[in-house]
Amino acid sequence: MALLLPADPLSLNNLAELDRREGRYAEARTLLEQALALTPPNGVAAAILHNLGEIHRFYGQYTTAERHLQQALTLKESLFGPDHPQVARTLNTLARVHQETGDLVAAAAGYRRALAIWDRYPQGYAEERAAVLTNLGRLCHLQQRYDEAEALHRRALDAVVPPDPAVEAAILHNLANLYNAQGRFPAAEPLYRRSLELRESTLGPHHPVVATLLADYAQALRRNKRARDARRLESRLQRLTAAQTRDNLLGHTIDARTLR
Numbered sequence: 477m478a479l480l481l482p483a484d485p486l487s488l489n490n491l492a493e494l495d496r497r498e499g500r501y502a503e504a505r506t507l508l509e510q511a512l513a514l515t516p517p518n519g520v521a522a523a524i525l526h527n528l529g530e531i532h533r534f535y536g537q538y539t540t541a542e543r544h545l546q547q548a549l550t551l552k553e554s555l556f557g558p559d560h561p562q563v564a565r566t567l568n569t570l571a572r573v574h575q576e577t578g579d580l581v582a583a584a585a586g587y588r589r590a591l592a593i594w595d596r597y598p599q600g601y602a603e604e605r606a607a608v609l610t611n612l613g614r615l616c617h618l619q620q621r622y623d624e625a626e627a628l629h630r631r632a633l634d635a636v637v638p639p640d641p642a643v644e645a646a647i648l649h650n651l652a653n654l655y656n657a658q659g660r661f662p663a664a665e666p667l668y669r670r671s672l673e674l675r676e677s678t679l680g681p682h683h684p685v686v687a688t689l690l691a692d693y694a695q696a697l698r699r700n701k702r703a704r705d706a707r708r709l710e711s712r713l714q715r716l717t718a719a720q721t722r723d724n725l726l727g728h729t730i731d732a733r734t735l736r
């Protein structure tokens with residue numbers, strides 16, 4: 477029997493968010509496209525466009541992602557003003573698109589503007605503020621500004637009190653990658669392990685984000701002459717990747733760089 481979906485765009489958007497958080501990106505995108513086709517009011521349209529931008533970023537479809545996110549940003553600024561938390565949320569995601577396409581100047585400007593907005597709300601939005609801080613840390617990592625990168629990741633960890641497992645896992649993953657790039661694998665390995673524990677407990681063992689973490693951890697093990705341990709993770713990664721072939725067969729392979 478066919479599943480009866482709600483006919484209003486807000487409900488479709490909310491269903492899509494559930495799919496996205498559980499790693500069902502193709503299903504989420506279909507729902508969001510259906511929601512947008514219903515010509516929602518501007519506030520709902522801004523949320524849908526932002527979420528569509530996230531989905532296209534996951535797939536590495538950066539031109540489309542940027543277009544949706546710019547549209548969402550324009551709507552949010554007109555509805556809420558330039559310094560609203562909803563604006564900061566889209567700025568952060570748009571900055572990630574810029575970072576992943578190599579426009580590091582635009583990425584840094586977006587992150588810093590988003591962080592300035594979050595700093596106006598010291599009693600709330602701790603997870604969002606931490607996300608921007610660790611994203612800035614990743615940007616500094618790319619620029620080989622390792623001390624700044626570490627300080628930003630540490631600030632991100634301190635920003636989330638009590639810890640949010642999903643946010644903590646992302647920060648630890650980023651910090652582990654930083655340490656590994658510096659040749660500090662003994663410091664990196666426990667962070668990879670802890671991030672994996674947190675991600676499996678919050679997202680489940682088959683989520684695409686888990687696959688990305690396994691790939692980074694296995695690569696770090698190989699770099700440090702731990703081939704047997706690397707093969708164990710790579711075997712698991714192959715099984716996990718095989719279970720996600722539906723997206724690949726549809727021509728929507730997820731870009732692993734985006735999954736943090």
